[in-house]
Amino acid sequence: MGSDSAFGEPFYKDKAWCIAGPDRVGAGNVRPDGSRKRGAGMRYLSLFSGIEAATVAWEPLGWEPVAFSEIDPFACEVLSARFPHVPNLGDVTKITEEQVAALGPIDLVVGGSPCTGLSVSSDREGLANEQSSLFYEMMRIFEIARRRNGARWLVWENVAGALSSNGGADFREVLGAMAGWKPDVRKWARGGIVTGPRGLVEWRVLDAQHFGVPQRRRRVYAVLDTGDWASRQPILFEREGGVRLSAQGSGAGSRDTRGVGYRFYENHGNDSRLKEVDVCPTVTAWWGTGGNNVPLVLHQGDVRRLTVTEAERLMGFPDGWTAIRDSVGHRYKALGNSMAVPVMRWIGEGFPV
DSSP states (O other), rough: OOOGGGGOOOOSSSSSOOOOOOOOGGGGGGGSSSOOOOOOOOHHHHHHSTOOOOHHHHHOOOOOOOEEEEOOOHHHHHHHHHOOOOOOOOOOOOOOHHHHHHHOOOEEEEEEEOOOTTTTTTTOOOOGTTTTHHHHHHHHHEEEEEHHOOEEEEEEEEEEEGGTTTGGGGHHHHHHHSOOOOOOOOOOOOOEEETTTTTHHHEEEEGGGGTTBBBEEEEEEEEEEOOOOGGGGOOSSHHHHHSSSSGOOTTTOOOTTTOOOOEEEEEEETEEEEESSSSSSOOOOTTTTSOSSSSSEEEETTTEOOOOOHHHHHOOOOTTTTTTOOHHHHHHHHHSSOHHHHHHHHHHHTSSS
16 A cells, blocks of 8 residues: 555645534435434444444445444443344344344345554554454354354454554454455555455555544444355445545535634643644544543634534534433543444445445
């Protein structure tokens, strides 16, 4: 892979990014009575569901979640409120083959397994970490869904640090589990393709700021195809017809021209330093936990902290998506642990359905 320019230029070119305005991605899926629309299309099982960025991204495509899997109490409240008719299977380690088989046809399994041991800000235990090792539970469940439910696809998301964890050995294990073959590589490029007995795996590091939201959020995405991958176009790479990895090339990330300009400032709480940045720093689960870790913004002449509603917009969610109860700290945490909705929407648009 080349430099970041190969991913397409950011949609915004100045510091006056727009994150104001009402409903954003996914808002068109709610009927006037508050119920949620359904449509024909891919049926998927979501693991490590969080507040369901995947479903907000994919419902406009007519995709349907058959079940979620989440244990965080606040995230479970969000799922129950937003998707009351979708079952939550709970702890991935306790999901049985009988439970999966009972879900009926499944096309795809999606999940972002915990990054606790893979992040560059962690102790880098890698897949040996108790939480990060839950990746193998995801593979176990996918194998059940493949055998019993006809699943073809697996989509995995994690921090970009997964590529370098344990000198690249952890990502080698990830690709080995997905493709069925471990490439003899230790330093991984930001994108590539590998094939093995289980199928073809594409992976690529994508940054949310190139998809219409003013947030620096680099994550690695991997897609396993156990079917006829030779007859389709790539999913994580540029597709025929000139589609680019930018908001201009995807219906998921259109610019909200109703918004007003913002300037973002990194807030170094330990020594009170402020640094103006072009885009908002990554939304993290630590926001709202104290220590001056929420970025500052200059907005309409006032300097203040970024609100939780603005954090929802930075992740691509509709306003108030996490407003289940009055708990700003829990809302920040849930957003920080989520996937970027516009990126997931772009990925979904690449599937041959």
